[in-house]
Amino acid sequence: FLDQYVVGQHQAKKVLSVAVYNHYKRLNNNVPSDVTQHTGVYGDSYSSTSKGKTLLAQTLAKCLDVPFAICDCTCLTQAGYVGEDIESVIAKLLQNANFNVARAEQGIVFLDEMDKIGAVPGIHQLRDVGGEGVQQYLGFGATSSLGTGRRAISAAGLANSSGENTHEEAQEKDKLLCSVEPRDLIEYGMIPEFVGRFPVVLALHSLDEDMLVRILTEPQNSIITQYKMLFDMDKCNFSITDAALRAIASKAIERKAGARGLKSIMEHLLLEPMYEIPNSGIIALHVDKDVVDASRLHCCVNGITMVASHRELPNARDNRKLSSQDHGWMKIIDTNK
Template sequence: MSGNDFIIVDSEEHEESASAEEKKDVAVSESEKDKQDDEYEKVCFMCHRPESIAGKMIEMPNHITICQSCMQRSFDSMTNGSLDFSKLMNSIPGIQFLNLSDLENAIPKRQKIKKKKEAKEKPVKKLNIRDMPVPHKIKARLDEYVVGQEHAKKAMSVAVYNHYKRVASGTLDDIEIEKSNMLMIGPTGSGKTYLVKTLAKLLDVPLAITDATSLTEAGYIGDDIESVVSKLLAAADNDVERAEQGIIFIDEIDKIAKKRNSSQRDVSGESVQQGMLKLLEGSEVEVPVGANSKNAMVPLTTVNTKNILFICGGAFPDLDIIIKERLSKKTSMGFNAELKDTYEKDRELLSKVTVEDLRKFGMIPEFIGRLPIIFTLRGLDKDMLVKILKEPRNAILKQYQKLLALDEVSLDFDEGALEAIAEKAMEKDTGARALRAIIEEFMLDIMYEIPKDDNIGQVTITREYIEGTGGPVIQLRSQSVPLLNQTV
């Protein structure tokens, strides 16, 4: 090729290749944009609701999206000849008449709401009686977490096992097994709620724990009675069939007792008991999905409570006084006379409760009749409190030992310290809940000071430290003999 030769390039061919590259770049940018848009929800321009609530959006020019309900309202307003469109914006709140030509110069920034991550679908598990643990195995697992209360654990284990045998058997023959709802009575801090929570870990069934204090009669401020079932439905991931085989624990059931000497309507007492009668016995109820009360904006579903096991629990304060009055009705003179203080220090007094005592407390007989299994929990004594401190799998002392182990420090408690803690808890008279408050109080300084010194290898809590007459025993890493009476 000579120096005067020229290379002739077809201009049309060059333009086509350039335009192809531009189209490719535009396609890549649009795909990235679509990928980015997939992470966000579209928002209605008129009502500002996201697509997950309002439904599928209608695309308009200039990146405007409108939900179908707002679009329908706009069409209805335009087709109705009796309306004055010039006054439509000011007369009807919530309805806007769109003029797209006016929006060209004043288009707001595109509103985006990030989508919630979709939860992975859990495999649906069907109830199989062969997979259910037998009563002695259920009780053995409860023993690992709950100290004492042997009768209560045995009663719960048998009732739960029989309930699921009843559910699994269905209607195999003409004999229909009745439901065994339970009523737990025990002082505060005796482990009523903790027993049910532990049972929920052991059984692979949906369980809902709710409170009776917020329940009111339908139509009044508060939660409707059906809200206890809606919580179970939420625990079962809105699977109605699975929820119909679950367990509902209603705590503080004594708070819905009949109010005495009340001239007003008892909307949170006797009315709630009457509203729960069919719920406990077994009936089809309409339950709001994802809400505590029914309204026009919440979808409803029907749940049959025939196979739902109800466990009710309450402290029933002053019930012991009612039991004492009944037991002390014998004559105070003669051979059958009883001393007035015979039942004053009886720790097993609650175990002598009868249906008549509960009726006198304020529970209506129809409600008690639907809770055939009634058992009591003992108040905690000193020995039980010491065992609660150290024996359960997640005991309080083990929790603090684990916390200090993260700082490479060993924590020990001698027997005198455990007894001193139990004695202080007995004085508070709030059961096992008092243990956490007491330990938090004297462990505050230790948890604050220990991370300051890397030489500390072991701390032993003594009775003197609990009583405020001495300090803990601290052992340094370089010493084989502990330094006695050295305070933190």
């Protein structure tokens, strides 16, 4: 199931699948609470931004059909201080379960940006309400009306990737992340009680150009599939070449935006077509590498294929012949000849 929505990250999918399967196996077989106490799934994943950490957790929840709640750790503080406390996260999970306590007890809580609650060096004499204080509350097992030991908890942290400039450097960082141990997390600023809650620790690999191209096309809800569906609604056939896909992936790597950068690039690239095509008579839109590099779009209007500047598309309601000086058009090709 994960392979249908998440590209790559095979080892991470394997580790998470086993951990979640064992967790819900205990729940479904009604293993006594004294045996399962504090044995809920506590998984910790870390990588650079936009590598699929959140998507993995969301897809697992979708597969299991259980409530899912995302907690942004940057907002967490101890109870009584400005910000969110852990109880508000449980309340969000309960809300996503339509206030069904039994379903909420089997839900998944995802702690995002976990590195933001690392203990701040040099303030041990002061109360660290957003760092070590939150870790202590989590590490000693925050209790709530839902009880403990039944919810699956996953956390994700960010490994700084500002120095990744080449494919070789990214591979070297992947090797280092795979060898991370609990003591490394403690040195980073996590307290032992909190780290001990996460026996399953895994790293997500960097995304290269090939992986980003697969992300664009392979998942059931891939970005390209979504855009094809949108253009189909306007009775316009959307197509894109492999070279264009690679150019888009290359741009995402240059921006160091990961998989999230793909959507941003596509939105910018197709802004004008999505604005002009509805009710325009344009029946086809073709994107190649030149489109990505030089912002030139290929459109088909009433049997005539045109190559237009990215800034302006043709309108079929104006049937006059366009020259190279009109509306930014570069050339006109009659496909009927």
